[in-house]
Amino acid sequence: LTAGPLAGRHVLVTSGPTHEPIDPVRYIANRSSGAQGTALARALAALGASVTFITGPAAAKRPEGVRVVEVETARQMLDAVTAALPADAAVFAAAVADWRMASERPSKMKKTADGALPVLEFAENPDILATVSKLTEGRPRLVVGFAAETDDVTAHATAKRARKGCDWILANDVRPETGIMGGTENAVTLITAEGAETWPRMAKDMVARRLAQRIAEELA
Ligand code: C5P
Numbered sequence: 157l158t159a160g161p162l163a164g165r166h167v168l169v170t171s172g173p174t175h176e177p178i179d180p181v182r183y184i185a186n187r188s189s190g191a192q193g194t195a196l197a198r199a200l201a202a203l204g205a206s207v208t209f210i211t212g213p214a215a216a217k218r219p220e221g222v223r224v225v226e227v228e229t230a231r232q233m234l235d236a237v238t239a240a241l242p243a244d245a246a247v248f249a250a251a252v253a254d255w256r257m258a259s260e261r262p263s264k265m266k267k268t269a270d271g272a273l274p275v276l277e278f279a280e281n282p283d284i285l286a287t288v289s290k291l292t293e294g295r296p297r298l299v300v301g302f303a304a305e306t307d308d309v310t311a312h313a314t315a316k317r318a319r320k321g322c323d324w325i326l327a328n329d330v331r332p333e334t335g336i337m338g339g340t341e342n343a344v345t346l347i348t349a350e351g352a353e354t355w356p357r358m359a360k361d362m363v364a365r366r367l368a369q370r371i372a373e374e375l376a
Pocket of ligand 1: 230248249250251252253254282283284285300301302303305
């Protein structure tokens with residue numbers, strides 16, 4: 157039996173990028189390393205939570221002591237999240253691709269003799285955070301989103317919290333000069349119904365521990 161303030165609680169964490177296939181050998185991706193989501197899964201497990209960690213194809217080493225579900229696309233991630241419910245809390249740290257191909261090509265795209273360029277047609281991916289936040293049945297008690305912003309961090313993140321319908325948003329300043337994207341440190345502002353709280357810049361591991369602690373207090 158696990159001890160700790162989150163013992164008996166199920167917490168779901170999404171992490172990493174998604175890959176959206178273009179054809180059997182190509183895909184669209186992003187630079188998410190999965191570092192913050194992985195650190196969070198570890199921190200939640202350390203507080204005794206039963207964690208379902210749903211990850212796209214991320215570079216980060218998978219956390220131990222949690223249930224790991226590997227997915228590739230945004231739609232697979234949504235399916236995995238839905239299948240993992242119910243949960244007491246859900247944290248959406250994944251960098252989900254906003255778009256996928258409108259139709260997937262069954263065979264590899266080829267260059268043509270006349271040099272005609274391919275035109276890729278996109279379709280919008282489901283917003284997993286918004287979908288779960290707006291569930292009328294089986295919504296986790298606490299739904300937390302992330303927001304990567306480059307300007308007016310608090311204002312944009314506050315608007316995002318309202319738009320998505322989640323309880324908390326952890327906003328981070330990803331202006332290139334901060335070195336946060338792909339780095340080991342994070343500078344975040346926690347947006348709740350009560351307002352905005354800026355945390356000092358600290359290691360992503362520390363951000364994870366502090367957030368896990370806050371989640372434990374909220375679910376207590
Ligand atoms: O809208 P934006 O992508 O900036 O929102 C970021 C938050 O929404 C993150 O918590 C991310 O995991 C989540 N998200 C999602 N599904 C999407 C897009 C974003 O869960 N399709």
